[in-house]
Amino acid sequence: MGSAVERTDEHVREYLIYRGFTSTLKHLDNDIKVDKEKGFRVDKIIDQLQQLVQNFDLLGLKEYWLYLDRRLFCRLEDVYRTTVNKLRTSLYRYYVINGNVEKTQEFFQKQASELQGQAEWRDWFILPFVPAPELNPAFSPYFSRQWADTFLVSLHNFLSVLFQCMHILYFDAEVQKMTSVMEENEQLRQLLFALQTDQRDQRDGDQVVHHKLPAYVQNMDRLGDTELDLVSSQRVISAATPPSRNFFSTFLPQGRRTPAKSPQVTTATGSSPSQGAVGRKEPPTNQVQDDRHLPLRRSGPGFRPGLYQPPFFQFRFFHLCFLILSCCCHVQAEKKAEPVEAEPEPADFSNSRAVAEGGGGLSAEQPFIKLSQEEYGEHHSSIMHCRVDCSGRRVASLDVDGVIKVWSFNPIMQTKATIMSKSPLLSLEWATKPDRLLLLGSGVGTVRLYDTDAKKNLYEMNIDDTHPRILSLACSPSGSSFVCSAAAPSRTGSVESVPRLPIPVSGQLLLWDTKTVKQQLQFSLEPEPVAINCTAFNHNGNLLVTGAADGVIRLFDMQRYDSAMSWRAHDGEVYSVEFSYDENTVFSIGEDGKFVQWNIHRCGVKQSEQVLPQDATGPFVLSGYSGYKQVQVPRGRLLAFDSEGQHVLTCSGSGGLIYRLTNGEPAALESVLSLGGHKAPVVTVDWCSAVDCGTCLTASMDGKIKLSTLLAQKS
Template sequence: MGSAVERTDEHVREYLIYRGFTSTLKHLDNDIKVDKEKGFRVDKIIDQLQQLVQNFDLLGLKEYWLYLDRRLFCRLEDVYRTTVNKLRTSLYRYYVINAVQGNVEKTQEFFQKQASELQGQAEWRDWFILPFVPAPELNPAFSPYFSRQWADTFLVSLHNFLSVLFQCMHILYFDAEVQKMTSVMEENEQLRQLLFALQTDQRDQRDGDQVVHHKLPAYVQNMDRLGDTELDLVSSQRVISAATPPSRNFFSTFLPQGRRTPAKSPQVTTATGSSPSQGAVGRKEPPTNQETVQGKEVKQLSNQTLTSESTINQSSNQSTNQSTTNQSSHSRHKRIQDHEKERKELFSKPASQAEKKAEPVEAEPEPADFSNSRAVAEGGGGLSAEQPFIKLSQEEYGEHHSSIMHCRVDCSGRRVASLDVDGVIKVWSFNPIMQTKATIMSKSPLLSLEWATKPDRLLLLGSGVGTVRLYDTDAKKNLYEMNIDDTHPRILSLACSPSGSSFVCSAAAPSRTGSVESVPRLPIPVSGQLLLWDTKTVKQQLQFSLEPEPVAINCTAFNHNGNLLVTGAADGVIRLFDMQRYDSAMSWRAHDGEVYSVEFSYDENTVFSIGEDGKFVQWNIHRCGVKQSEQVLPQDATGPFVLSGYSGYKQVQVPRGRLLAFDSEGQHVLTCSGSGGLIYRLTNGEPAALESVLSLGGHKAPVVTVDWCSAVDCGTCLTASMDGKIKLSTLLAQKS
């Protein structure tokens, strides 16, 4: 109840700020400060009562209890009136006992003022002699009330009574609605996967294809976020929307990436000509031709339109509908050509004219100009037809005083947690304003962190002494501290399952170099464990088998429903675990050296990894160890990261945080660099290549970890560097 009220107050406050109702906001803040119900926070109500007792404020105590009685207790059924009376009697006795121990005059004052009210009550008959008893704490009639056990029992009983009362009031249904919606979404996801699996089985039986089975379970074959049937529907919808003339509304371009029609990430192929479709059941090979980009785009749109419409016409078997559809197809095709002609004329203008036309985009954009323009290349000196993002702004968070190790955004996109090498954690928000919410200091070194998924206010903190803490960022306190393993004290990686019921942690043996993480490790991998813990019972569920030998796991990642877990280890091996059977599905050697980062692709048919060898590789999880693409990244994107200073000062840091992050559609990837983040487009050309589309810049020291938040209206890229600075680059996604 308390958390729901706080969230509601925050939403109301943000609304008033947005509307500019500053006077109303001041009145709201004043009312919240003097709120006697304390936002339905039971702990604060108990603290208020104790404070009145400690200050011997009998009048204030009576008024506050009467307010609670009028506001809450009087609405209860008659059967609870006896319980309320007992709690009031115990509260008065708690006050009297405290007065006897601290101020005897207040004891006499209590009985004088309350005599008319209490003298007729049997439970107070023997208490009027209390001020005259020489040593009441030794008297058998009063000694139990002087014990600490009685006071604690009374406070706990009052706390529990108020908690149950608030839970039964049902003033706000936010938490219940969120849980209900989450369960419904999970059920829908399971039913959709079952439907796709049945459709695929029927299609395989009809075609009679011989599928070579591997160690992955059967349900992984159909674990795509979008099945083939749904993909065809989305494709036809995209054709119709693309054939419509571009909107002249400026605000339509601010739609979040997550709300746009999802699409599978383009499959990157190797130079040898191997197709990724060979490893996935029912996948279609993308068409290739030698036409120009714009001509190809128009031809594909028109062909897809004709194909989708002919399919509809065949199913309807009506000649009139067919002729009408062909006419509409011809008109839409003509509009596409007109639109492409406008684009050609715009892009053919000199760079100086294009810059003049693009300037209003960043200052005071006009709807007509903005809808025709594409993007302003960062420092490129003109318009670029391939530019997918515009950098609207870049802010800096500078509360850290040493190099950053981790920087992660929570699931809701409201909070950021950042950890530096000194073990200081900052929990902060950037929307609507940048503000530090909590600062966590630790006596033991901290090596990893991860946000819990449900509830998203909880933070998992892994230390260098074999413990994992569960920290509540709202209450600003530790909920639990779990002892993992004394022989493997370094918690290198944490990952919470999407359901929030469990998390995995990677524990490694002490570093042979003796330091925490300041210098590169020796080439011989150290021993490690991969453990699964239950977040509700706070107990270890199992220990995964790491073959061929126990090794330190550097990075972990779940897929969208938690059925699969991918890990990258210090021996260069990527391991894929089936989380329904809790065993290893497959493993393969991925890099020469350690694996620093692993992530699932958007369609979750592939895995991307970055290793110590400086390679960015895409792997097909349906064909063990088969590369779909391989790119060599600069050293400042993969580490070890080096920061040089005066007098030969040199700081070296091994990667610990995420080195890559994808946008909401999985078509662009953000990586580290020496002066800021770099955004690449995943292409499917021959030979395969990463196409650089935007440099975020802004840093004076090497960037060591990145994250990409698409939960807010505009996508936000976070880049953290070795000088303790974190840059927030707000991006506007261009329509394609």
């Protein structure tokens, strides 16, 4: 509050100087000098009170306290009146013990009429007549330095909390109001576009419906709205343009370069690729679009690196360019002297392309360069969740002890907040709008909404007492609601340390409104209520995909709040689900160790299937001394895609592994890069593409989080 007042005073002073109001400026400076509130600076108020006590100005001390009471304390609720009276009593006692006998007698003579009826002052009237009051057992504690320091600190804390809760100045109120209006305007614009599209489709007579999917899903692509045609035209133009040989073109972000053709994965049944993917109309190639006219969108489910990005990350991008230029020149000089050793290949798949071809190293075409790898080591136990917010500025990580760290890595790695809870925490998720809010799911049936800037809880919602374990949280891209998965207590009696029984526990899938903080509805889970392990929205929040403990993937239509389709996907539990880049397919990882791609327009049809090693799917095992063994069931994300959806990041025993989604007979995963750096199994991953250089997060069972900065090479 004090710093805000000082900034306001400086702005007013600059305005008066600019307008030439010199006399008004003089009056302002004079009023500031005699300001009794001291610009809401608590330290100056404490200094003023101490100065009055040291000068034995009893009248000035009483007037100043009465002023604070009329100006500040009278606005408090009645429950705080007792605290104010205790502080006033301690202030008068502080005055008495600092004075001599003469000043003490003067104090009781002037204050006798006011204090004689108060029980806490009844024994203090004999103080002037005690020869050595500092040795008297009744008064000696007040003459100690410890009591004086305790009183001053208590008064300081009370005033600090009071000023923080007063909200006298609202610097961010107008900004937040304008932001909310712009977000509402954007939602209305998208709604208008959807209505216009529906009307146009009705006039054209297009009534094609597959299964239970609504009409708007049939022609949906990853962008889904007006950006689709704009970006498509840019890609057609860039694909027809010959690639430049300029050295600096390799430093451009992945979305700015000529993108490679997106993989078309064939179906397992041998059908043509056109049957499994939804086509889209390509605009004429002569329509050149300017990035500056594209709408500004944040990262997250709807973010596209090809669009305009805010200048917040530009300084880091150019710094990395300079660093890479120096490193590359040094590497080019060394290449002539000695051969380059290839990095060891990551764990092979049984049907991967590297094994099929008999290759023993990485792919000849390296899509990424690992610029740096930093370590965040503030956790002291195994990590459960590690997520980057939508803006790419903050990271939230949760360990098995229930400790949450909110930290940033740009420009330096720094812890912003530490959240500790008495009840166990099982899940977390960043809110979409505003992105500073964090949803925390507990093991006692509550979800908290935490403000990472103010470092305080805004709300605590009681979800369900019969299903207390909040396993998964997913916030809608619109920011108006979130989905919560609640499960019954584990039959094993353990929280997360051992694998669960084959029989899945019951659960609920609920939709909550973030504005009213009320439950909107409960989804129907057929054939029986079951615990939902993972949830994910598509880019505009119209579809929701879930993976459950019974091995079934369910797809929900969020406009009708109904289940569009469901199919059995894995033998065992589903650990992680994600939409593909074009959102025509869904990727899943299950307890059976399989990585499967599903066509959402043909219910239950596999487009590809891979068998992953156990260290990529869990349960994760960490062995130690004397036969110690720690087993952890997956809770966080097991896979994350890059900005173009052509590469996937998975877990391993020593670090993250990046694979390219390829097209072959059969379709396969091609290993391209091993991030490494870990000494314990990696249990969750995340891939942030909000900045020009992609950032991969890999978190392990020893509490270490590796932040790997990647640079995409020219395709």
